[in-house]
Every structure is written in C-alpha cells, then in structure tokens.
Amino acid sequence: MTLKEGTITEKSLGSFDLGANTTSVIYNELDNDGMDEFRFRLLDTSGTVILSSSKHYVSEALAFAALQNAVHHYLHTTNGIDIKESSNGKWYFNVVDGQHNIVARRIEYFETQVLCQAEIDRVRTILETN
Numbered sequence: 001m002t003l004k005e006g007t008i009t010e011k012s013l014g015s016f017d018l019g020a021n022t023t024s025v026i027y028n029e030l031d032n033d034g035m036d037e038f039r040f041r042l043l044d045t046s047g048t049v050i051l052s053s054s055k056h057y058v059s060e061a062l063a064f065a066a067l068q069n070a071v072h073h074y075l076h077t078t079n080g081i082d083i084k085e086s087s088n089g090k091w092y093f094n095v096v097d098g099q100h101n102i103v104a105r106r107i108e109y110f111e112t113q114v115l116c117q118a119e120i121d122r123v124r125t126i127l128e129t130n
Contacts, residue, residue: 022050022130026063029056038063042071042104050123051095054102070095070104075127081120083113091116 022042029037037056040063041049051070057063073080074095082094082102090109093116094102106123110116 022126024064024067026060026067040064040067040070042067044123044126049107050126051104052107054094054105066103069097071127073097073103074124083116083120085113093120 022044025041025043027039027041029039036058038058038060039053039056041053042051044050051067051074053063053066053070057066077096077098079100080095080097082096082100083091084093085091086109088109090111091113092109093106095104097103106119108119110119
C-alpha cells in the first residue's frame with residue numbers, strides 16, 4: 001500500500017463478534033507519521049458503522065478495551081449519550097463517560113433531533129440484544 005502525502009489509509013486487523021447483531025473492527029490507521037494508531041468501529045448486521053472510536057490507541061488491545069468501555073457507557077451510564085446540533089443544523093451524537101468525556105461517536109448526521117434519537121434507540125436495542 002502506497003501512502004500519498006496528507007492522506008490517511010487504514011488496514012483492518014480483524015473483527016471480533018460481540019454477539020449476533022454486531023461486529024467490531026479494530027484497524028490500524030496509517031498516515032505519514034509512521035506511528036501505529038489503532039481505532040475501532042462497531043457495525044450492525046447490514047455493515048453500517050453504528051459507533052466508532054473518538055481517538056486513536058497505541059495497541060489493538062487498548063482499542064478493543066475502549067470499544068467495550070464505550071458499549072458499557074452507552075448502556076449503563078446515566079446521560080451516556082450526548083446529542084448535539086451541528087453548525088449546519090443537523091444532529092449527531094457521542095457516547096460519553098461519567099465525566100462527560102467522549103468515548104465513542106457516531107459519524108453520521110441526522111436531519112432532525114427526532115431522527116437522531118430514533119437512531120440512538122435503535123443502537124441501544126442492538127447493543128442490548130447482544
């Protein structure tokens with residue numbers, strides 16, 4: 001794989017089955033700094049990314065632990081979901097811990113807050129049934 005200046009590519013390091021309704025992918029983000037930087041994605045059965053890491057980690061194990069932490073906060077932390085409105089009037093959400101630090105994010109914008117909340121509920125159902 002050849003890297004072009006200023007681009008970021010990724011190399012999947014495999015996936016982990018977290019239950020019948022989701023698959024997690026840990027990948028190595030490759031950029032120009034030559035450092036290994038690992039991230040995670042959580043996908044539903046259709047392959048849609050429903051959550052992704054909010055930062056990079058220095059090992060696959062730390063990225064996977066961060067994914068497990070994000071799922072825990074999604075399901076068990078009071079106010080674990082932070083709904084925001086973007087500058088263009090669309091809605092998105094982050095998963096936050098008890099100190100309101102972002103532990104995962106949804107990289108998708110929704111036209112209305114109602115649609116955003118519906119997706120939050122859908123993801124919750126997916127995670128609860130695993």
